[in-house]
Amino acid sequence: DQQVKQNSPSLSVQEGRISILNCDYTNSMFDYFLWYKKYPAEGPTFLISISSIKDKNEDGRFTVFLNKSAKHLSLHIVPSQPGDSAVYFCAASMNRDDKIIFGKGTRLHILP
């Protein structure tokens, strides 16, 4: 049973617009959430994280929102740029150094 779900396999967004990637989780014990970005034939790289005690974390063009009651988080990218085209993995763990559970990923295409 999937504990971290990314229900959109792909998303296309116009350059300059906002990209919103969504993620749901089922395990209420998850305490820490991360987003990773992955280019083809490369390993994922860490993008941004959020602790369950917060509802928002911002880093430049990237903002992650957490709704604990809905067990939902989202990644906002504003403005979207061509280099943002990649696969984005949502991930969760029970604390900041515990085993990470990954979602299936969402492929983001930024259109010129």
Add this chain to the structure above:
Amino acid sequence: DGGITQSPKYLFRKEGQNVTLSCEQNLNHDAMYWYRQDPGQGLRLIYYSQIVNDFQKGDIAEGYSVSREKKESFPLTVTSAQKNPTAFYLCASRSSGTTNEKLFFGSGTQLSVL
């Protein structure tokens, strides 16, 4: 130039054959991990090691074996018991006491069965 090196980038396995994927890091990290990625799937944990000469099974360890004789090296053997080995394999590492934001990944090995 510090990092994680996985080799080879592409590997082919014949039916019934064992193959070993290499993972080397010069980051002085204590913990090392092996993940498997299938098309349209997330990363699933195969094995991990927090310290030399010790390792634990992840969520999908069946058909795989590992060793951790040196801090820098964490090779993964895909045995003939692994019935569906075709996948993209990722190695990762981080220092003990650091958080998952400090988990660094290699570039991966694509394993295919002939």
